Amino acid sequence: GQNIDQPTEMTATEGAIVQINCTYQTSGFNGLFWYQQHAGEAPTFLSYNVLDGLEEKGRFSSFLSRSKGYSYLLLKELQMKDSASYLCAVREEDLYNFNKFYFGSGTKLNVKP
Amino acid sequence: EAQVTQNPRYLITVTGKKLTVTCSQNMNHEYMSWYRQDPGLGLRQIYYSMNVEVTDKGDVPEGYKVSRKEKRNFPLILESPSPNQTSLYFCASSLKGRQETQYFGPGTRLLVL
Numbered sequence: 545g546q547n548i549d550q551p552t553e554m555t556a557t558e559g560a561i562v563q564i565n566c567t568y569q570t571s572g573f574n575g576l577f578w579y580q581q582h583a584g585e586a587p588t589f590l591s592y593n594v595l596d597g598l599e600e601k602g603r604f605s606s607f608l609s610r611s612k613g614y615s616y617l618l619l620k621e622l623q624m625k626d627s628a629s630y631l632c633a634v635r636e637e638d639l640y641n642f643n644k645f646y647f648g649s650g651t652k653l654n655v656k657p
Numbered sequence: 658e659a660q661v662t663q664n665p666r667y668l669i670t671v672t673g674k675k676l677t678v679t680c681s682q683n684m685n686h687e688y689m690s691w692y693r694q695d696p697g698l699g700l701r702q703i704y705y706s707m708n709v710e711v712t713d714k715g716d717v718p719e720g721y722k723v724s725r726k727e728k729r730n731f732p733l734i735l736e737s738p739s740p741n742q743t744s745l746y747f748c749a750s751s752l753k754g755r756q757e758t759q760y761f762g763p764g765t766r767l768l769v770l
Binding site for chain 2 (some may be wrong): 646650
């Protein structure tokens with residue numbers, strides 16, 4: 545397996561900004577994904593990075609630095625409904641163009657009023 | 658409606674009794690995958706398929722089998738389930754492309770006694 549690390553739990557206040565970090569070690573890097581998962585539900589896609597830099601998508605932004613093996617997800621103007629787990633996932637591609645996915649164990653975000 | 662479906666959603670079984678969890682997608686996706694999710698361990702890929710008749714092991718394939726005879730279906734087979742296979746299972750599918758994200762099914766919660 546690959547080492548994908550993210551904080552276990554974070555707490556933030558409604559209306560604030562929170563940054564969730566993810567570090568990874570991998571070979572054959574072919575993209576980094578962020579997913580949101582509410583308790584008891586399936587993960588849903590939030591963002592994708594394959595090149596260095598920032599991708600912005602409404603209240604959510606994701607950053608990638610391939611040389612540092614580092615990404616973060618930035619959530620602005622937090623809402624109570626943002627309380628969920630956030631999963632960082634790395635896609636690897638091998639010599640045969642086969643794709644495997646490796647997920648971090650997720651960061652549980654608690655948004656308080 | 659574009660979706661990934663899994664059946665059953667909940668299953669209680671006993672050690673050694675063969676079972677199959679079905680997965681079907683209606684989006685004409687080439688890539689399909691099975692994951693298990695356990696507390697503290699995150700999502701771990703069991704098997705994946707790049708296309709019909711093309712499957713490969715993920716991170717935790719022991720005790721599982723898959724087949725991909727048709728594009729839309731990707732069943733997960735547990736020939737002789739054991740209690741350590743008690744978990745939440747997700748099927749996912751995506752188009753085969755660099756920027757394509759996976760769409761997850763609703764999950765199957767399995768308890769092996």
